Amino acid sequence: METSSGLQNNLSITGKRLLEFFTMVAGIFMFSVDFFKNVFFPPYEFAEIKKHMDELGVKTLPIISITGFIIGLVLAMQSEPVMIRFGAGSYLPGMVALSVVRELGPVITALIFAGRVSSGIGAELGSMRVTEQIDAMEVSAIHPFKFLVVTRVLACTLILPMLTVYAIFLGLFGGFLAIFLSQNISLQLYINAIIRSVEFADFIPGIVKTFFFGFIVGIVGSYKGYNTDNGTVGVGRASTSSVVVSSLLILVFDMLLGKITVSLWS
């Protein structure tokens, strides 16, 4: 009897969690629909978009720089012994470049960006919600969704591809440093090896994905913050769950977009 009641209890908790999850997914979807309903119509808050792009870019630049550099460095260091064992040491620059350009650069930059920015947006909008600042905007006949959400989502969507390109170049430099230290390769040779292996078409899928990743970071952070309740506890929860949900969605969309972009550009 006790086992049966415990099982029922577990099933009911799982059911509740699943319901919450699907409610959240539906909420994010409807929030995205609202975004597209508002983004094309005036007033256009260009100054606010530029301000957010500046802030997001500057705030995340140090951590993106370190991450980008280390991705390339570690990838080259770890792959080198295996590649040499199979007599493919000369393909190492090309392998590092392809991995960083097509997959590691975009995805890891997006995950770092999600951790830094999505939580910030969730916390900022959440505290504006609980201190009635969003209500104050609404009562002043100002559309808070347009001013707070549309501007942030657009800023994230536009700035992440730029940060990714920057992270990719630093990753390639990290790869060069690792190979230079072990094989004393010249920079010219390294660049030539990359140019032989990587085509411009390899850049496109990776960069196209980052527009989607930037949108995910902005929309999830804004959704969680904008719908915060339960005071300061709710703000903390919005901040944490923004990171978890946006990271998860980035990985899921990476899988889907990876398949689509490869079939489109292969």
Add this chain to the structure above:
Amino acid sequence: MIEVEIKNLSKSFGDLVVLDNISLNIQEQENVVVFGRSGSGKSVLLKCIVRLMEPDSGDILIEGQNIRNVSLKKLNELRKYIGFLFQSAALYDSMSVRENLEFPLIRNFNFSPAERERKIKDVLEKVSLEDSIDKMPAELSGGMKKRIGLARTIITEPRLILYDEPTTGLDPITSKEISQLIVELQKDLHTTSIIVTHDLICAKIIATHAVVLKDGKIRYEGNLEKLTSNGDPFLKDFFSNEILEVKNGRI
């Protein structure tokens, strides 16, 4: 000047009935004070009036227009002439005092930069905080925040102002100053005002009419003097502490 008519307004949260079939008429240039215990639905009433909350049933007519039926565009046209002072002042944290004040002016009206500057200086002078123009909200005390909140509320020269506990959390002197400021503003701008408060001293300075909410209904409506001398056990109990404070020379 705006007339507000509330007809059979009800609002519940789950099983909890907060407003139960409330009807109230507020005349032009009247200052109506709404009393009630914490959780009695005073703030909910204010939020329903500006449609920050949707009532379950009933009508709210502002200048003869039922705000429950108007489009968002029309509602925002009405909101341009309604001021709302939040209990926490709700200043925008990321903006300076100047930016807080010019925010509604830039977005809703076509004032030139010089006109905006003059308006900002005028309202700051009214609330005696001219020196705080470039400060951030985090640098202001509670009383200063309330004053800036009030300045932001009146900068658009609204015809209806809703005050949600304008003196809560302030010392008696600041509280009295804010109350007197509200009366002066009412005289200057000829506004209609609805003030939610627990503060009898504030009410005595401001009110031309009073309403007491209890259990979701209007328990008393009328003159403030009669309200405080009413023999109703709830009203006697409600105002006893406040009266003690007045007798002890708080004014």
